[in-house]
Amino acid sequence: MNLIIMGAPGAGKGTQAEIIAARENIPAISTGQILRDAMAAGTELGKTAKGYVENGDLVPDEIVIGIVRDYLKSDACANGFILDGFPRSIAQAEALEKMGVVIDAVLSIDVSDDRIVARMSGRRVCKCGASYHIDYKPSKVEGICDKCSSELYIRADDKAETVITRLHNYHAQTEPLLAFYNERGKLIRVEGQEEVEDTTRLVREALAKVGGR
Numbered sequence: 033m034n035l036i037i038m039g040a041p042g043a044g045k046g047t048q049a050e051i052i053a054a055r056e057n058i059p060a061i062s063t064g065q066i067l068r069d070a071m072a073a074g075t076e077l078g079k080t081a082k083g084y085v086e087n088g089d090l091v092p093d094e095i096v097i098g099i100v101r102d103y104l105k106s107d108a109c110a111n112g113f114i115l116d117g118f119p120r121s122i123a124q125a126e127a128l129e130k131m132g133v134v135i136d137a138v139l140s141i142d143v144s145d146d147r148i149v150a151r152m153s154g155r156r157v158c159k160c161g162a163s164y165h166i167d168y169k170p171s172k173v174e175g176i177c178d179k180c181s182s183e184l185y186i187r188a189d190d191k192a193e194t195v196i197t198r199l200h201n202y203h204a205q206t207e208p209l210l211a212f213y214n215e216r217g218k219l220i221r222v223e224g225q226e227e228v229e230d231t232t233r234l235v236r237e238a239l240a241k242v243g244g245r
């Protein structure tokens with residue numbers, strides 16, 4: 033299955049991408065995580081991306097399109113993939129089409145802005161990429177990653193004012209993609225629930241209709 037997951041910042045894209053990836057045995061490609069890894073490693077990509085990401089703005093299209101093009105060529109994606117956080121603009125979606133990539137479905141997880149702002153304050157992340165929530169998905173030991181035992185921290189772009197900027201950019205630049213993919217008959221919408229398991233169940237039911245397990 034070649035799947036795109038869309039949704040506002042904090043809608044639960046990464047959480048659901050990880051669950052679907054494990055079930056379908058396909059890789060989840062998070063452009064946000066790739067950029068954060070590059071920032072942590074201090075690479076040229078990371079240095080370029082840092083200002084945009086920390087301000088809550090989109091990284092320029094040509095940079096992210098290049099990253100995704102390289103990933104999709106790799107053998108790991110031969111049996112399918114999940115794109116988490118890409119495309120995020122019409123230009124990115126058109127670039128994906130030009131690559132000749134066939135997308136089976138575009139899953140949008142819908143969560144209201146009010147709930148997003150409240151939810152983001154509880155997110156804790158690990159340098160290994162794992163993500164938790166202090167109420168909805170707590171780690172086994174408070175402040176420590178279940179997967180690698182490192183200390184959890186708050187993402188630099190999860191500050192309340194940055195979340196507002198990210199939401200603004202989502203509505204202005206990314207939301208038009210819902211119509212883009214609806215016109216192509218690919219869009220599936222799921223209402224994000226208060227509990228992760230409830231969203232997971234709805235996502236699974238929705239994907240079963242397009243060949244998901």
Ligand code: AP5
Nearest residue numbers: 041042043044045046047063064085091117155165168226
């Ligand atoms: P990215 O990392 O993609 O950030 P985002 O889209 O803002 O999404 P998040 O990772 O914040 O949230 P999510 O929807 O994955 O939710 P999560 O599952 O973590 O991108 C970061 C930045 O990189 C961008 O701002 C931009 O600068 C740049 N970038 C990335 N891609 C780009 C692109 N294509 N073009 C240009 N720039 C790009 O869940 C959030 C929290 O809620 C967690 O704590 C989780 O545990 C909890 N939670 C999840 N589901 C539920 C639920 N159902 N109930 C309660 N809590 C839940």
